[in-house]
Amino acid sequence: MSHTATAATDGPTHGVTIPPGYMKDGKGRLVPDALVKPEDKLEDQLVDKLMGYAETLSAQIGRFKGHTFDDVGAFLDLLKEKYGASRGGQKGNMTFTSYDGCKKVQVAVADTLTFGPGLQVAKGLIDECIAEWASDANANIRVLVEHAFRVDKEGQVSREAIFALRRINIEDARWQSAMAAIADSVRVEGSKTYVRFYRRPDPQARWEPVSLDVASA
Secondary structure, rough: OOOOOOOOOOOOOOOOOOOOOOEEEEOOOOOEEHHHHHHHHHHHHHHHHHHHHHHHHHHHHHHHHHHHHHHHHHHHHHHHHHHHHOOOHHHHEEEEOOOOEEEEEEEEEEEEEEEEEHHHHHHHHHHHHHHHHHOOHHHHHHHHHHHHHHOOOOOOOOOOHHHHHHHOOOOOOHHHHHHHHHHHHHEEEEEEEEEEEEEEEOOOOOOOOOOOOOOOO
């Protein structure tokens, strides 16, 4: 069927059914097919096709994740009911291994951590220490401190770098107070449970992850 080329309709058309012979542009306007470049049509078709696959796969992964946690929960309930035993490490972390030692499933719980106002108190105490120490003798510590309190583009400091400071053993009372202030400033905002899968050809080989990530599959 042929369509006479006309100008794009004015104004957005959100929620309106797109009639045959038209495409909706990024501003929500209806544009006649004849006015759309062939390469734009091909790109639109490509994106639609790939998004269809991606959305189907995403839904499958979501169902798979739900079934995985259901199965793990059922297994733990069975252990507890039948043997009076429980399974789980620190914060609920668990590892399940096949009988032949070649397949492994890990369930890990990761906390989301932030720092409260006490972190700035710690920074002030650390700055006092560094100001009085000989710069030559403490150049490495100075670099670690500067790195730890450097703010990224999201306005966040590096959690790992901050915690690295606490592993430095310095007897200065102000440093010790700063480390205590850091510990007190840590806040757990939430937790998220992850499941990871590993396999290997034999029990002596290295574990290799089973990737469920498009970027690393």
